[in-house]
Amino acid sequence: MRKYFIIISILFFLSGCVCEKKVPEKEIEKIPEVTYPSEEIVKEEKALDEEVKEEVKTEEIKIEEVKKEDIKTEEYKKEDVAKKEEIVLLPKEKISQKEGKKTDKGLSKKIYLEKWNGECLIYNLKWNLMSFGKAIVICFEEKNNFHLVGITLPEGLPRQFDYGYNRVDSFIDKKTGLTKYFYLYTRSGKKETTTEIFFNWSGKQYTVIAKKYRNKKLYSTKRNVIKFEDDIFDPILVFYFLRYINIENIENTEYTIALSEKWYLKINYKGTEIKKLPEGDKKEVYIIEPLVRTEKEKFKEGKLDIYITKDDDKIPVYFEGKVPIGKANLYLTGKQKIECSKYNNVNEVINEILKY
Numbered sequence: 001m002r003k004y005f006i007i008i009s010i011l012f013f014l015s016g017c018v019c020e021k022k023v024p025e026k027e028i029e030k031i032p033e034v035t036y037p038s039e040e041i042v043k044e045e046k047a048l049d050e051e052v053k054e055e056v057k058t059e060e061i062k063i064e065e066v067k068k069e070d071i072k073t074e075e076y077k078k079e080d081v082a083k084k085e086e087i088v089l090l091p092k093e094k095i096s097q098k099e100g101k102k103t104d105k106g107l108s109k110k111i112y113l114e115k116w117n118g119e120c121l122i123y124n125l126k127w128n129l130m131s132f133g134k135a136i137v138i139c140f141e142e143k144n145n146f147h148l149v150g151i152t153l154p155e156g157l158p159r160q161f162d163y164g165y166n167r168v169d170s171f172i173d174k175k176t177g178l179t180k181y182f183y184l185y186t187r188s189g190k191k192e193t194t195t196e197i198f199f200n201w202s203g204k205q206y207t208v209i210a211k212k213y214r215n216k217k218l219y220s221t222k223r224n225v226i227k228f229e230d231d232i233f234d235p236i237l238v239f240y241f242l243r244y245i246n247i248e249n250i251e252n253t254e255y256t257i258a259l260s261e262k263w264y265l266k267i268n269y270k271g272t273e274i275k276k277l278p279e280g281d282k283k284e285v286y287i288i289e290p291l292v293r294t295e296k297e298k299f300k301e302g303k304l305d306i307y308i309t310k311d312d313d314k315i316p317v318y319f320e321g322k323v324p325i326g327k328a329n330l331y332l333t334g335k336q337k338i339e340c341s342k343y344n345n346v347n348e349v350i351n352e353i354l355k356y
Contacts, residue, residue: 128326148236152165170183182195230256
């Protein structure tokens with residue numbers, strides 16, 4: 001159940017909400033504003049990545065030297081060793097190069113974000129019969145990037161206990177369609193956590209920096225470099241990609257998701273039906289069921305159904321998730337078009353939406 005809660009929280013913001021009424025400024029201040037990191041920070045991360053790569057190469061050289069010593073000890077001839085290395089290593093290298101070309105081609109599809117540029121989706125959240133407010137998801141063109149963002153503010157008991165303040169951001173390169181930077185913020189009482197992910201596509205790896213705070217004081221920092229081979233998505237971009245592809249042919253396709261470790265997403269296509277939306281409209285929708293797992297786990301029974309309109313926009317209009325006590329429902333109540341040229345960045349858009 002834990003991994004479904006994480007996926008729901010990150011992607012569809014079930015752990016929080018924003019209210020219909022004007023949001024107090026002190027509530028807005030609890031959510032950090034997010035911008036793309038400065039060039040200095042990006043360069044620093046790349047430099048650290050190169051250091052990690054050099055350390056890995058050094059370790060590989062040491063391992064290879066040990067292997068050679070073992071070979072000498074066992075009186076293997078150099079000719080035999082060369083043949084074995086040629087047999088074992090060369091095919092792997094060829095496969096890797098072939099997959100790399102396929103990966104680059106598969107990920108460079110920037111047009112599917114251009115399709116939803118300026119889209120703002122507003123959702124209501126209910127836990128059983130209790131209303132928890134709204135959630136907002138925005139796709140915004142910002143300088144050289146598409147900026148995907150979701151932000152929540154709690155109400156009721158969660159707000160009283162400072163739970164449910166969340167923000168997720170993804171910066172997608174407009175030229176390549178690849179994620180450059182991903183940011184996740186959560187607040188639970190006096191504790192806050194941030195997760196930053198920097199992508200190094202040429203090196204086929206990403207760097208995760210996770211920080212924990214208590215009473216605004218940093219008490220834990222973890223840094224990890226994770227390698228990947230094929231296409232990899234951040235948690236927000238993958239669902240825009242699902243809106244882009246042919247949903248009816250989605251079965252048995254597995255997507256790799258970059259988080260503090262690599263996660264894997266598989267989609268069950270459950271058919272179509274006519275769905276009556278809360279405001280009274282009826283729409284024909286696709287029904288899909290996401291299944292998730294970590295590297296060490298197997299896929300288990302799904303606990304979330306997503307309803308996506310069977311039209312050109314493919315709007316996720318309804319989410320229904322099983323929780324320990326009843327069900328959580330997230331349903332679309334509004335769709336707005338944002339004129340990106342009127343704003344310098346998405347933070348200005350968010351502040352305006354929350355205030356009015």
